[in-house]
Amino acid sequence: MKVVIETQLDVEGNRGLRRGEFYIKDSEFKKDADWFISIKAYEWIQQQIAEYGGRKTEIVKVTWNEEHDITEIVKQVRPIEPMDDLPF
Incomplete structure (x- = not known):
């Protein structure tokens, strides 16, 4: 399914x-x-943050298909950290 995501960043x-x-x-x-x-x-x-050179960026609003506000959900997303199971 195709969706349109709109981001407002500060x-x-x-x-x-x-x-x-x-x-x-x-x-x-x-x-x-x-x-x-x-x-x-x-x-x-x-x-987008990488394009801005890593400058301080705040998520103001994120919507999809102009009617579904997912700002708070996006703020909760975090990258998956690799397991630290190295023997040293």
Whole structure:
């Protein structure tokens, strides 16, 4: 399924708005649409932060298809840390 994600970010006092189209697997969409779209939005925001050179960035608002506000869910998404099972 194709969704339109809109992000509003505050980069050191300057607000910016971006929209992008993304594809979400139907099986993921049926399980928990907001969660899987939030993961995609989080990944996209990380790319935007990299473009800004790592400057202090705050997520102001994130929506999908202009009517579903997922801001708080996106703020809860965290990358999966690799297990620290090295022998040394």
